[in-house]
Amino acid sequence: MINTILNHKSIRKYSEKKIEKNILNRILQAGIRASNTGNMQAYAIIVTQEEAKKNELLPLHFNQEAVKQAPLILTFCADLNRFNKWCKQRGTEPAYDNFLWFYTASIDAVIAAQNCALAAENEGLGICYMGTTNYTAEKIIEVLKLPHGVIPVTTLTIGYPNENPDLTGRLPERAVVHYEAYNDFSEADIEEIYKELEESDFTRQLIKENKTQSLAQIFTEKRYTKENNIHFSKSLLELVKKQGFWNH
Numbered sequence: 001m002i003n004t005i006l007n008h009k010s011i012r013k014y015s016e017k018k019i020e021k022n023i024l025n026r027i028l029q030a031g032i033r034a035s036n037t038g039n040m041q042a043y044a045i046i047v048t049q050e051e052a053k054k055n056e057l058l059p060l061h062f063n064q065e066a067v068k069q070a071p072l073i074l075t076f077c078a079d080l081n082r083f084n085k086w087c088k089q090r091g092t093e094p095a096y097d098n099f100l101w102f103y104t105a106s107i108d109a110v111i112a113a114q115n116c117a118l119a120a121e122n123e124g125l126g127i128c129y130m131g132t133t134n135y136t137a138e139k140i141i142e143v144l145k146l147p148h149g150v151i152p153v154t155t156l157t158i159g160y161p162n163e164n165p166d167l168t169g170r171l172p173e174r175a176v177v178h179y180e181a182y183n184d185f186s187e188a189d190i191e192e193i194y195k196e197l198e199e200s201d202f203t204r205q206l207i208k209e210n211k212t213q214s215l216a217q218i219f220t221e222k223r224y225t226k227e228n229n230i231h232f233s234k235s236l237l238e239l240v241k242k243q244g245f246w247n248h
Contacts, residue, residue, distance in 0.1 A: 004122045009167060011126025012066040014159030019072050023123050027158070031112040032076075038055030042105035043112050043123035043153075044079035044097075046144050047072070056143045060136040061155065066128050071159035075140065076113040076134070080245075081149035102151065102245035109153040117156055126161035129154055135232055138239050151242050169197055 024047075029043055048054055049072055057075075061067045081094045087094040116129045133140065133155045140152045175193045185193070194215075197203060203215050210218050220226075240246055 001118065002120060004118060005165065008121065009126070009165050010128045010161075011159070011161045011163060011165075012064070012128050012157075013161070014066070014069040014071065014126065014157070014161040017071070017160045019158065019160075024072065026123065027074075027116050027119045031076075031116040033086060034108075034112040034115040035092045036108040036111065037104050041108065042078065042080055042083055042085055042101070043109035044077040044146075044150060045112065045116070046077065046146075048073040048075065048144075049073075053143070056139070060139050061130050061132040061241060064130070064132070067155040069129065069162070070128075070159040072158040073092075074113070074116060074156045074158065075144060075152050076109040076116075076154050076156070077150050077152045078102055078109050078245075079150045080105055081147050087203065097149075097244050097247040099240065099245055099248070102240050104216065105155045106151075113154050113156060116158075120156075120158045124160070125158050125177070128157045130193060134236060137236065138242075141239075141243075151239060151243050151245070169200060169202075171197065 028045065028047070032041070036042065048057060054067065054073060057073060058064075058067050067073060080094075080101055084094045084096060113129075117129075120127050131154075133152050137152050140146075141150070144152070146152065171193055198215055206218060208213060208214070210222050212218050212221065
């Protein structure tokens with residue numbers, strides 16, 4: 001399994017080969033066995049395989065080819081709907097209609113998603129996380145018929161790879177690992193940590209294509225702009241309220 005983890009690649013092109021039912025079941029069982037808060041399993045996994053439903057989801061993921069080609073799409077949701085109903089049917093009043101439990105259930109959903117991702121890759125399949133889920137969550141709710149108390153958190157496309165991209169570079173360990181306490185970074189630390197990434201041929205080409213002066217500018221001015229960040233933050237917060245996670 002460690003080799004599976006260390007050789008992870010995001011796969012966005014898939015063959016037409018379908019995923020066998022027994023393999024799908026193992027992937028889902030891996031998600032179900034994931035660590036979660038209080039063994040409440042405050043998440044839901046929506047399995048999409050039918051072409052008609054995939055076509056409904058496609059524009060909500062900005063028409064990415066991965067969604068179109070993948071034989072399997074898993075949407076992971078924060079879900080307190082089921083647990084709340086169980087509590088009420090047992091004569092006790094749940095108190096999970098607040099932001100803490102949206103946050104908690106989202107963590108549970110992502111842990112389950114990563115278990116499924118690892119299981120899929122261990123079966124020789126490729127996966128890709130769809131960050132678009134948060135941008136179009138309200139419309140995904142409509143397509144997947146998610147009830148009050150359920151919010152989509154992330155999406156996985158899964159299928160047999162039809163590409164073999166190079167491993168994506170990562171920052172050195174000292175950029176993300178801190179022993180005993182957080183060790184803040186000096187300007188010299190930042191220069192050293194990002195040196196290899198910024199001097200790579202891939203980054204130089206990316207800067208050229210985006211007509212910027214640095215990789216940092218691509219993030220702040222092209223990919224994740226202040227305007228979009230504020231817009232999607234507001235829409236997501238309104239959705240959290242609408243779906244019942246804002247009692248305070």
